[in-house]
Amino acid sequence: MKLILIPVMAALIGLSACGDDGLADQLTRKEAKDTVRPVLAKRFPGVPLEPATDCVIDNASAVEILQLARAGVTGLGPEETQLVIEIATRPDTVQCLLKDGLAPFLLKKA
Structure with missing residues (x-):
């Protein structure tokens, strides 16, 4: 199954450069989220x-999203794990987590 997905992902990655919020971009982001x-x-x-x-x-940058999407097809390795941690600990990501990620969670408990 993964052998079939590799060419499909490669095509989607190639198409993702065609424009933001297009089908290829959405599929690439979904794979990266997974x-x-x-x-x-x-x-x-x-x-x-x-x-x-x-x-x-x-x-994440476009290049980082593509790297994470590829890992969804080829398998998560230490490099991709480290990349997720690096992105998650960036100041802008932490601010996002405080605003959008944790605030609603904390407000529900209050």
């Missing part, structure tokens, strides 16, 4: 996964 989610769950337990995943993807 890669990010388990890393966040393991490394940052208790963080609301969907908002945190969105913050990581929103603060």
Whole structure:
């Protein structure tokens, strides 16, 4: 199954340069999110996964999103795990997490 997905992902990655918010961009981001989610769950337990995943993807460069999307097809390695952690700990990502990721979670408990 993964052998079939590799050419498909390669085509999508190539098409993702065609424009933001297009089908290829959406599929690439979805694949990248599928890669990010388990890393966040393991490394940052208790963080609301969907908002945190969105913050990581929103603060990743296009090249980083493509790298994470590729890892979703070829397999998550230490380099991609480190990349997720690096993006998650950037100041802009932390601000996003505080604003969009953790605030709604904290307000529900109050």
